[in-house]
Amino acid sequence: MIAALGLLLGIIAGLVFAPDVPLSLQNYLPIAVVAALDAVFGGLRAYLDGIFDDKVFVVSFVSNVVVAAAIVYLGDQLGVGSQLSTGVIVVLGIRIFSNVAAIRRHVFHA
Secondary structure (H helix, E strand, O other), X not given: OHHHHHHHHHHHHHHHHOOOOOHXXXXXXXXXXXXXXXXXXXXXXXXXXXXXXXXHHHHHHHHHHXXXXXXXXXXXXXXXXXXXXXXXXXXXXXXXXXXXXXXXXXXXXX
16 A cells, blocks of 8 residues: 555655656666566565565565666666666566466456
């Protein structure tokens, strides 16, 4: 529930304040968003499984974003930023879809 409220407040704050992302950070924003969504869907799945822990959620959320951004930064330094960005998106996308499938099975009891 906390994750959903945080997501809703974040969306509202983004719409109200319309922040500008500096050009140097624009490569990292999509990766950070996907990493954060992975943590949110993982937290929702854990909640439905009855094993949600808010400390684990916060650590997962922050570490997903930091690790994903670090991988993309390393790729930028090596000159292969777009390839590593694609790799991070694919891996996190697979995790997101896996969590969504588990949530769907939980909700529809299938």
